[in-house]
Amino acid sequence: MENMEKTENLLELNHVTFSFRTYGGVVQSVRDVSFNIKPGEIVGIVGESGCGKSVTSQCILKLNPEPPGFFGPDSSIKYKGEEIVTMSDKEMRKIRGKEIGFIFQDPMTSLNPTMKVGAQIEEIFVGDKSISKAEKKRRAIEILELVGINEAERRYNQYPHELSGGMKQRVMIAIALVGRPSIVIADEPTTSLDVTIEAQILDLLKELREKLGISIILITHDLGVIAKLCDRVLVMYGGKIIERGDVGEIFYDTKHPYTNGLLNSIARLSSSKDQKLTPIEGTPPDLFSPPVGCPFAARCEHCMVICKEQMPPEYVVTDTHKSYCWLMHPDAPKVDLKYHAAKEEVTNG
Amino acid sequence: MSEQVISKEKFAVVGKSKENMESISRPTLTFWQEAWRRIKKNRIAFFSLMLILLYVLLAIFAPMFSQYGHAEISAELRNTLPSAQHWLGCDHLGRDIWTRIWMGARVSLTIGLAAAVINLCIGALIGGISGYYGGKLDMFIMRLIDVLYGIPSLIITILVMVALNKTGMITLIIAMVIVGWIGVARMARGQVLQLKEQDFVAAAKVMGVPDFQIIVKHLLPNLIGYFITSMTMAIPGAIFQEAFLSYIGLGITPPDCSWGVIAKEGIAMMRVAPHEVIVPAFFICTTMLAFNLLGDGLRDAFDPKLRGTE
Amino acid sequence: MAKYILKRIVISLATLLVLITAVFFLVRLMPGDPFASEKMPPDVKANLEAYYGLDKPMIVQYFTYMGQLLKGNMGYSMVYSNKTVNDIVASTFPYSADLGIRALCFAVFFGITLGIVAALRRGKPLDYGCILIAIVGTSVPDFIMGSLLQYFFGVQWKILPVAQYTTWKHTILPAIAVGFYSLASISRYMRTSMLEVISQDYIKTAKSKGISNFRITWKHQIRNAIMPVVTMMGPLVASVLTGTFVIEAMYVVPGMGKYYVESISTYDYTIVLGITVFYGAFLVICNTIVDILYGFIDPRIKIAK
Numbered sequence: 033m034e035n036m037e038k039t040e041n042l043l044e045l046n047h048v049t050f051s052f053r054t055y056g057g058v059v060q061s062v063r064d065v066s067f068n069i070k071p072g073e074i075v076g077i078v079g080e081s082g083c084g085k086s087v088t089s090q091c092i093l094k095l096n097p098e099p100p101g102f103f104g105p106d107s108s109i110k111y112k113g114e115e116i117v118t119m120s121d122k123e124m125r126k127i128r129g130k131e132i133g134f135i136f137q138d139p140m141t142s143l144n145p146t147m148k149v150g151a152q153i154e155e156i157f158v159g160d161k162s163i164s165k166a167e168k169k170r171r172a173i174e175i176l177e178l179v180g181i182n183e184a185e186r187r188y189n190q191y192p193h194e195l196s197g198g199m200k201q202r203v204m205i206a207i208a209l210v211g212r213p214s215i216v217i218a219d220e221p222t223t224s225l226d227v228t229i230e231a232q233i234l235d236l237l238k239e240l241r242e243k244l245g246i247s248i249i250l251i252t253h254d255l256g257v258i259a260k261l262c263d264r265v266l267v268m269y270g271g272k273i274i275e276r277g278d279v280g281e282i283f284y285d286t287k288h289p290y291t292n293g294l295l296n297s298i299a300r301l302s303s304s305k306d307q308k309l310t311p312i313e314g315t316p317p318d319l320f321s322p323p324v325g326c327p328f329a330a331r332c333e334h335c336m337v338i339c340k341e342q343m344p345p346e347y348v349v350t351d352t353h354k355s356y357c358w359l360m361h362p363d364a365p366k367v368d369l370k371y372h373a374a375k376e377e378v379t380n381g
Numbered sequence: 382m383s384e385q386v387i388s389k390e391k392f393a394v395v396g397k398s399k400e401n402m403e404s405i406s407r408p409t410l411t412f413w414q415e416a417w418r419r420i421k422k423n424r425i426a427f428f429s430l431m432l433i434l435l436y437v438l439l440a441i442f443a444p445m446f447s448q449y450g451h452a453e454i455s456a457e458l459r460n461t462l463p464s465a466q467h468w469l470g471c472d473h474l475g476r477d478i479w480t481r482i483w484m485g486a487r488v489s490l491t492i493g494l495a496a497a498v499i500n501l502c503i504g505a506l507i508g509g510i511s512g513y514y515g516g517k518l519d520m521f522i523m524r525l526i527d528v529l530y531g532i533p534s535l536i537i538t539i540l541v542m543v544a545l546n547k548t549g550m551i552t553l554i555i556a557m558v559i560v561g562w563i564g565v566a567r568m569a570r571g572q573v574l575q576l577k578e579q580d581f582v583a584a585a586k587v588m589g590v591p592d593f594q595i596i597v598k599h600l601l602p603n604l605i606g607y608f609i610t611s612m613t614m615a616i617p618g619a620i621f622q623e624a625f626l627s628y629i630g631l632g633i634t635p636p637d638c639s640w641g642v643i644a645k646e647g648i649a650m651m652r653v654a655p656h657e658v659i660v661p662a663f664f665i666c667t668t669m670l671a672f673n674l675l676g677d678g679l680r681d682a683f684d685p686k687l688r689g690t691e
Numbered sequence: 692m693a694k695y696i697l698k699r700i701v702i703s704l705a706t707l708l709v710l711i712t713a714v715f716f717l718v719r720l721m722p723g724d725p726f727a728s729e730k731m732p733p734d735v736k737a738n739l740e741a742y743y744g745l746d747k748p749m750i751v752q753y754f755t756y757m758g759q760l761l762k763g764n765m766g767y768s769m770v771y772s773n774k775t776v777n778d779i780v781a782s783t784f785p786y787s788a789d790l791g792i793r794a795l796c797f798a799v800f801f802g803i804t805l806g807i808v809a810a811l812r813r814g815k816p817l818d819y820g821c822i823l824i825a826i827v828g829t830s831v832p833d834f835i836m837g838s839l840l841q842y843f844f845g846v847q848w849k850i851l852p853v854a855q856y857t858t859w860k861h862t863i864l865p866a867i868a869v870g871f872y873s874l875a876s877i878s879r880y881m882r883t884s885m886l887e888v889i890s891q892d893y894i895k896t897a898k899s900k901g902i903s904n905f906r907i908t909w910k911h912q913i914r915n916a917i918m919p920v921v922t923m924m925g926p927l928v929a930s931v932l933t934g935t936f937v938i939e940a941m942y943v944v945p946g947m948g949k950y951y952v953e954s955i956s957t958y959d960y961t962i963v964l965g966i967t968v969f970y971g972a973f974l975v976i977c978n979t980i981v982d983i984l985y986g987f988i989d990p991r992i993k994i995a996k
Contacts, residue, residue, distance in 0.1 A: 090895075125903065126901065128900060129902075133899070145915065155900050156901070211901075533929050667830075670826060
């Protein structure tokens with residue numbers, strides 16, 4: 033059904049599997065993940081810690097260390113029709129920073145402490161003889177101004193430790209953008225920042241999308257961030273995508289108990305005072321030996337016999353909204369997910 | 382999408398499964414079990430440990446069962462090569478080198494171990510107190526340590542040895558400890574300071590856990606691995622210092638012997654009988670090597686960051 | 692930055708004062724008597740003692756000494772007649788410094804190179820080779836290293852001169868013997884530091900920029916990894932210095948270390964005191980320079996405190 037749109041996909045991931053070898057065995061961090069990104073859209077990937085969202089995002093630029101990491105046999109990542117999985121390191125270098133930029137989670141540790149901010153931004157152009165030194169500097173300062181750094185000229189000559197956390201993250205964004213990429217991957221860009229700075233950074237990302245027309249893949253565990261920024265959402269759990277759809281569909285027509293659980297665990301201003309926040313009990317599965325069936329089965333209150341035996345297939349809700357949950361099967365009991373958890377009393381404190 | 386046929390019973394709701402919910406399929410090991418597992422797995426470290434134990438046992442028993450005394454002089458046997466009677470040959474005075482090596486090992490190993498342990502105890506105590514309580518006391522101790530740390534320790538050790546006007550094991554240990562604790566204290570303070578900042582200690586404090594219990598239950602278990610490792614690494618240093626001091630004539634003096642003394646005497650005879658220097662060199666080097674490698678292994682074994690990885 | 696430098700200098704001065712005081716009294720506690728060996732009448736001995744000020748109370752001697760020291764005068768030798776400590780230092784230190792600098796250059800250059808190579812080839816045979824050199828190097832005391840080198844290269848194979856310190860060929864063996872331990876510890880430290888840096892987030896950032904692996908290694912990894920190694924330089928100078936004590940005697944280098952060890956056994960107070968103070972001051976100054984240098988190299992220290 034997506035055939036007609038395929039040509040305009042910037043990035044396509046098909047059946048991407050990525051695992052790590054450790055002494056305890058093979059950890060399957062990403063299991064059969066497929067999605068695509070169109071120009072100019074912001075796609076959110078949401079999930080708890082350890083669900084594979086960071087690994088997935090780093091797979092796109094092949095930033096995961098290989099070995100011990102390795103791609104599964106059917107994995108395919110296509111950027112503008114070119115296969116990334118089999119690319120050599122040299123070919124990858126033309127993609128990294130120039131075609132796809134990456135914003136890391138922790139700006140405090142992601143900048144080289146012994147290199148000036150300007151030099152770190154300009155590094156993208158190293159080896160590019162077509163740009164003069166002055167031009168490189170001009171572009172670095174221009175991008176610093178674009179990401180909202182005052183006195184860009186002065187900051188250009190400063191070291192990272194002389195900047196505040198929010199400013200460092202702006203510098204990280206500048207690094208991701210200065211090569212004029214068509215996609216920027218932001219891996220929890222605001223997790224380590226204050227709430228006020230977080231709002232500024234999110235506004236900045238949105239503004240940049242409008243100004244530059246770039247696509248953004250936003251990785252987060254915070255549905256609030258998703259609601260604010262994204263067009264589409266992928267919900268990941270246990271290394272798999274378990275629900276996908278437009279933001280409205282995910283928020284107002286949730287079809288997966290896990291997504292529902294995530295929604296019920298965030299505080300809303302509109303919540304009445306006797307409405308309690310419901311945590312999802314338990315922790316995500318250990319990916320050393322992922323469960324055979326639905327990864328969420330063990331923590332799911334609607335868990336059925338089939339859930340533990342077989343991975344649910346894709347159920348189409350609308351063209352854009354898909355869910356991977358046995359509850360969608362015609363024979364399954366009908367469950368109204370929307371308000372269910374909100375009504376339930378919290379019994380296990 | 383092709384629908385498979387699935388029997389209706391499969392759609393019976395079973396709900397959350399409490400017992401699996403938090404299960405972790407990786408086996409959980411305690412701190413010591415994990416450390417032991419890693420040491421055993423690290424063949425080099427394990428072999429080093431065994432070699433050290435072997436040397437210790439030989440140092441205890443070999444001289445007892447030897448038919449020669451370590452100071453027994455024999456004119457005919459001067460500079461003889463290894464033979465069935467004298468396994469490692471004889472030195473320039475005709476003394477049995479095998480016996481001397483293990484007599485020397487008693488001295489060298491004892492000094493190494495004692496100096497390292499005493500340095501660790503004093504250093505950890507002073508550094509730990511300074512780091513844990515902070516404030517004026519810490520200020521004072523740190524200034525003192527800053528000043529003392531700059532003093533070249535070997536020079537002071539040499540002078541103390543000379544000033545004490547006594548040779549022998551105890552003097553050597555005292556001379557080494559007088560300056561040796563400073564480095565340990567600095568390191569211990571740094572470690573405690575780092576740990577103290579961490580949330581689990583703050584949490585314990587908020588809950589009103591008494592200082593003593595925080596130190597014993599929270600700080601010590603987190604430091605013990607580090608301390609054991611640094612002690613292991615300090616032993617070869619102490620053995621080396623003993624050998625050096627004995628070599629320049631300030632440590633153990635004849636007729637007593639240590640590895641340093643044997644090496645010194647051997648070096649003098651190098652051109653005539655090279656085995657007299659090669660034998661003690663071999664034992665000094667392998668011992669230092671074993672402690673270094675064991676230390677490396679222990680560091681990896683105790684490193685919480687490395688736990689659970691290859 | 693100025694505050695940081697000032698603090699380092701104040702600490703160093705205090706260290707020096709403590710050092711000189713401690714050494715002074717320790718030396719005075721030394722048993723034996725420089726004039727004991729010579730059969731001299733008691734009145735001559737008393738005269739000599741008066742000449743050297745040994746008849747005065749210890750505390751007076753201390754202040755006299757400190758006063759002289761401030762003028763740069765380290766006193767007369769009690770054994771070698773008519774030689775001042777200054778003379779001895781001036782004539783022997785150049786040899787020790789020459790040997791020390793050669794050893795240090797050898798150790799730093801090869802140590803850092805080995806450490807980098809080992810880290811970049813982690814888990815490969817080359818890495819194990821480097822680790823082996825490093826481990827062996829830290830396990831062989833320098834006097835053993837010195838004697839083995841002397842025996843094999845000098846006596847057995849006759850490739851290099853056995854002793855003396857005249858041509859550059861004569862300097863090779865002692866320099867290696869003195870520097871090898873430091874080389875080994877630098878390479879181990881550098882390797883660990885390199886491996887620590889490689890797992891830092893900013894290396895991933897650099898990788899995400901699409902720059903070459905060579906540049907990542909050179910500009911990001913080595914630049915940051917070398918930083919902590921610089922702090923080793925202070926202790927390193929100390930270890931090289933003590934290395935020269937025995938190696939100078941072994942290779943008949945007319946340096947200060949040889950003199951020092953000799954004067955301990957001849958109870959030459961002023962020489963022991965003078966050379967110890969000189970060594971101590973030298974090391975303290977080296978440490979201070981390294982600390983200040985570190986402040987310049989590591990941008991993080993500049994504004995901190």
